[in-house]
Amino acid sequence: MLNKNIETFIGCDNDYQEAELVLFGAPFDSTTSFRPGTRFASKAMRGESFGIETYSPYQDKDLEDISVFDGGDLELIFGNTEKVLGQIEEYTSKIVTDGKIPVMIGGEHLVTLGAVRAVAKQYPDLHVVQFDAHADLREDYLGEPLSHATVIHRVWDILGDNRIFQFGIRSGDRSEFAWGKDRVFTNKFNLDGLEEVVEQLKGKPVYLTIDLDVLDPSVFPGTGTPEAGGISFMDLLHGILTASGLNIVACDVNELSPIYDQSGVSTAVACKVLRELLLAINTNQS
Template sequence: MNNLNFIGCDASFEEAQTILFGVPFDGTTSFRPGTRFAMQAIRPDSYGLETYSPYLDADLEDVMICDGGDLELPFGNTQAVMTQIKDYCTDVLAANKMFYMVGGEHLVSLPAIEAAYEKYPELHVIHLDAHTDLRDDYMGEPLSHASVIRRCHDFLGDGRIFQFGIRSGTREEFEWAKTHTHLEKFTLTTLAKTIEQLKDKPVYITIDLDVLDPAVFPGTGTPEPGGISYTELLAAIKLFQQLNHIVSADVVELSPQYDVSGASTAVACKTIREMLLTITK
């Protein structure tokens, strides 16, 4: 656990509406590791923000959020990590609270989404990312950040996963998506229509920050040129406010050491603030 909380997240677990926590895991990263260090950079840098968001006209001081620190995870055992994340998320949901999880690599979303699905069987997932993450396995390993959304499909099934900003993947992944997920290449154009469709459904939102163009967000393990702008991401977050039943959410894939300017960490911090204010009513 950390002594320094994310700015404005000082409520106790008992009084909080939303639990913020970090997952320092990058054990299946296929290119450049380092997402395990995200929250070490994010918490102190969050004090460069105000608690007030002029984008949403909302303030972290007006809601009850607990920074629960980082999970203490075992090294070298991916399945044990998945179990620990799922158990924590299940406990938060059982207390009738929401969680906002900060990775870590994208595989950490799998147990979190599974925990949400077990409480909300009608769950739908909105996924912003540069990558399809729909491989059935990566080099023979089914548990990988390259296969996380495919593993979510294993229990969610067809018609429950909506993917946006996607611009990298194998031919097979894009073909598979045509009949199993809603996948919008390159942009977020149909997000508003999707949100209208899911307005009253239970929804989990997962944002891989590499959906952003690396000119905006170079501090990530697998940068993919051709991404969206930060203004477009903020517009998406404002659209999320139209959803009536966001059950929990996450943000993943900041590797702060690949951007010595600190700009990528600042982007992550602001995204966390905006999303916390979006999901916490």
């Protein structure tokens, strides 16, 4: 029998009604401050995902055994950042209102703001855990308050003090670190201290955002703003498995720019990170 050719991320072809997790892409990179291209990440990851297995030997779990619906990419407006954030917020709100967990593929990191706006309305006590090379705490970037360089400051505008926990940070303006000192928890360079934060946040709703440039460029060169001195894939995997002890109510993986790694290795790494994240969230929810 002939069927429509609908490409999904490997193992994520369940129906929406039965799914516990809803995967979707937000192909947006209009505020990228250095090298654009993250809008192509979700499409590249779906195609390349069939180069990995649905089974994870790290967790002894399989995507075939969980319920994930891949809703495809949002059709985002060009030229109006606030409307784009509104589209992401509206779609995310539908998912959380239906009692499911949104898992977003960026796009640049600003897409996180649209999702957090929706999730914070559903979970007023929301906390954010961020894996990233960059602090993203600027008040504005070249006068613009909506930027991937300001996204976590905008998230702070919603959540307030002591509800954002950053790991792997190794880049930012001096003023960002000074501003954030008494407002957010920042662990520089690595994921040390994550276990203590997981214990501290036990039972609280958490949004986990993974900027893939937290990885060292030797592991993950395919990103718009690579920063030397990052963590390894195994470090990130350990962080994801540790974070599975959190009550993750929403999450994202962002900042893959596949055009800067023609070998395809960065896209393959991103696919594997997403697979492990999906399986780890399911473990926490079961």
